[in-house]
Amino acid sequence: xxxxxTALPAEARPIIDHYALRAHDASAPFSLYxxxxxxxxxxxxxxxxxxxxxxxTCARFSDQxxxxxxxxxxxxxxxxxxTALWVQKAVDTATNTPFFPALALSPPCAGxxxxxxxxPRADYLTDAxxxxxxxxxxxxxxxxxxxxxxxxxxxxxxxxxxxWQSLNRERVQGxxxxxxxVIERMRTELESLAAVWLIQQANPPHFEGTLSQCRFSQTxxxxxxxxxxxxxxxxxNTPPWPxxxxxxxxxxxxxxxxxxxxxxxxLPY
Amino acid sequence: MFKTIYVEEAVAHHPRTLATLARFSDAxxxxxxxxxxxxxxAAQNFRLQKRQPSLILAEKRGQQVxxxxxxxxxxxxxxxxxxxxxxxxxxxxxxxxxxxxxSAHMVVFINYEDFYEAIDEQIEQTSTERPYFFSGYDCDSxxxxxxxxxxxxxxxxxxxxxxxxxxLRTKSVRTHSLLERDPLDNCVVAFSLTPSAIADVLEIGAPxxxxxxxxxxxxxxxxxxxxLRFDPLLYHSKWREHYRKLFEAVFARLRxxxxxxxxxxxxxxxxxMYKRMQQLYPDEPLFAWGLAEKDGQISYRSExxxxxxxxxxxxxxxxxxxxxxxxxxxxxxxxxVAP
Numbered sequence: 001x002x003x004x005x006t007a008l009p010a011e012a013r014p015i016i017d018h019y020a021l022r023a024h025d026a027s028a029p030f031s032l033y034x035x036x037x038x039x040x041x042x043x044x045x046x047x048x049x050x051x052x053x054x055x056x057t058c059a060r061f062s063d064q065x066x067x068x069x070x071x072x073x074x075x076x077x078x079x080x081x082x083t084a085l086w087v088q089k090a091v092d093t094a095t096n097t098p099f100f101p102a103l104a105l106s107p108p109c110a111g112x113x114x115x116x117x118x119x120p121r122a123d124y125l126t127d128a129x130x131x132x133x134x135x136x137x138x139x140x141x142x143x144x145x146x147x148x149x150x151x152x153x154x155x156x157x158x159x160x161x162x163x164w165q166s167l168n169r170e171r172v173q174g175x176x177x178x179x180x181x182v183i184e185r186m187r188t189e190l191e192s193l194a195a196v197w198l199i200q201q202a203n204p205p206h207f208e209g210t211l212s213q214c215r216f217s218q219t220x221x222x223x224x225x226x227x228x229x230x231x232x233x234x235x236x237n238t239p240p241w242p243x244x245x246x247x248x249x250x251x252x253x254x255x256x257x258x259x260x261x262x263x264x265x266x267l268p269y
Numbered sequence: 270m271f272k273t274i275y276v277e278e279a280v281a282h283h284p285r286t287l288a289t290l291a292r293f294s295d296a297x298x299x300x301x302x303x304x305x306x307x308x309x310x311a312a313q314n315f316r317l318q319k320r321q322p323s324l325i326l327a328e329k330r331g332q333q334v335x336x337x338x339x340x341x342x343x344x345x346x347x348x349x350x351x352x353x354x355x356x357x358x359x360x361x362x363x364x365x366x367x368x369x370x371x372s373a374h375m376v377v378f379i380n381y382e383d384f385y386e387a388i389d390e391q392i393e394q395t396s397t398e399r400p401y402f403f404s405g406y407d408c409d410s411x412x413x414x415x416x417x418x419x420x421x422x423x424x425x426x427x428x429x430x431x432x433x434x435x436x437l438r439t440k441s442v443r444t445h446s447l448l449e450r451d452p453l454d455n456c457v458v459a460f461s462l463t464p465s466a467i468a469d470v471l472e473i474g475a476p477x478x479x480x481x482x483x484x485x486x487x488x489x490x491x492x493x494x495x496x497l498r499f500d501p502l503l504y505h506s507k508w509r510e511h512y513r514k515l516f517e518a519v520f521a522r523l524r525x526x527x528x529x530x531x532x533x534x535x536x537x538x539x540x541x542m543y544k545r546m547q548q549l550y551p552d553e554p555l556f557a558w559g560l561a562e563k564d565g566q567i568s569y570r571s572e573x574x575x576x577x578x579x580x581x582x583x584x585x586x587x588x589x590x591x592x593x594x595x596x597x598x599x600x601x602x603x604x605x606v607a608p
Contacts (some may be wrong), residue, residue, distance in 0.1 A: 146314040228555030268554030269505035
């Protein structure tokens with residue numbers, strides 16, 4: 001599943017239309033839209049709303065984790081209106097804390113540092129992007145997925161010659177429409193990375209079934225997970241215990257599997 | 270090659286930084302205050318980053334040169350290591366770097382002059398015997414030569430310090446920076462070697478073993494002292510046959526009068542690193558079979574380690590003088606000391 005966060009409904013609309021998303025749950029605290037492979041949440045403006053919406057969505061769909069992309073408009077001191085920029089680093093200007101998206105893909109377009117501010121401003125102090133959500137997006141999303149799976153792309157909506165006060169919904173939607181090819185490219189790369197990440201997160205075959213056979217302590221569950229991963233890597237098509245095994249206890253099952261793992265017939269390579 | 274380069278603000282105008290950036294004029298540049306902001310950040314995934322690592326240009330602060338762990342050496346009791354880079358171009362599945370670092374990005378410390386100063390300090394403090402300085406513990410010494418000019422600069426430095434020895438540890442065949450200059454008796458070019466059958470599977474991105482053998486043979490022909498590093502020894506099907514063939518291939522090509530040292534090392538990892546590596550690669554059989562923990566180290570079970578070590582030692586000693594044979598310490602062999 002691919003997750004998109006926007007702050008504004010106008011930023012969301014072209015994406016909702018492009019992916020044919022449907023409203024998910026009218027009672028949810030944030031506007032949620034869903035499709036077969038994509039979910040989108042609209043948070044409202046600001047760091048708190050962003051953090052809450054991303055956390056809410058991650059928790060609600062914790063059984064379907066996936067990469068996250070923040071999409072939105074941003075100001076920039078010098079860049080031309082409509083310029084697409086990938087966020088290289090987001091700085092929470094209130095605390096001067098930097099957040100780096102961990103990079104494991106090719107940058108999808110030109111990049112920029114992003115300054116996340118608490119109030120709209122038009123002074124554009126540095127030659128960087130300005131928004132009100134980015135740092136909170138990274139800070140929250142990286143709690144739920146690998147840091148390589150949370151990214152942000154912005155489109156320049158205002159600059160020192162065209163202040164944000166002149167923005168309107170139609171212009172925002174038009175710019176986000178222009179950004180769709182970049183979003184699609186990032187989606188492809190992020191889903192490829194997420195496939196590897198999901199392998200790392202997944203429970204190995206036979207894990208859930210074995211847990212239901214007898215009582216395992218948390219330490220034993222961890223050991224079972226590790227041993228089954230190892231078993232699956234050296235004997236992927238063989239059950240971890242022979243069909244006629246007589247082990248009834250968790251400790252007995254674990255010891256038997258560990259002993260079986262050392263069998264020379266399973267020597268890799 | 271690198272599409273993104275992080276640059277520490279303190280070295281943004283350093284000549285080596287500017288030269289490196291000029292080589293990658295199309296790469297995006299991202300400023301950072303300290304490389305640790307990027308490299309040490311939590312929640313990173315080494316395996317994912319290894320698909321498209323970035324370059325980080327930074328300054329090495331603090332201790333540039335450190336003593337090696339006890340027992341590691343190739344003939345001297347005074348041994349140091351230093352790392353002008355963190356991480357490696359190659360992706361060897363057994364490599365401890367993937368368990369040690371959170372990031373797969375490659376850090377290049379560009380303040381070579383500080384390394385020189387630290388090395389000189391150690392040389393001055395070492396009055397009794399020849400000190401050895403090992404490069405290639407946290408990286409491959411030669412693989413990024415086209416970017417770092419590391420050997421060009423450090424060989425010039427060591428050429429003026431003949432009473433100290435430099436070891437360059439590598440799997441790379443990028444040896445032209447060595448071949449284009451006169452050999453140094455105080456520079457050992459040490460190649461890491463594994464049987465092809467296993468290297469082809471586990472040493473992803475590294476040059477084929479046959480090319481490494483040819484490279485070390487050529488360097489020896491030109492007079493460079495050569496080190497052979499069979500480390501880690503890897504237990505696998507037909508391992509006896511594969512290691513015997515590897516040794517035969519090496520000694521068929523190598524002028525042994527230029528052979529400086531040979532070392533053997535067990536596959537060994539601190540338990541914390543092993544756990545991280547297993548989490549990164551839960552589908553990797555190398556981390557699944559025949560291993561045991563002892564004293565916080567993960568290694569092959571002692572009977573496997575003993576047989577692997579004894580066989581390789583006996584085979585090697587048919588080719589080399591025992592005085593240049595240096596087995597690495599082990600927790601699984603004869604009370605920790607390799608025979």
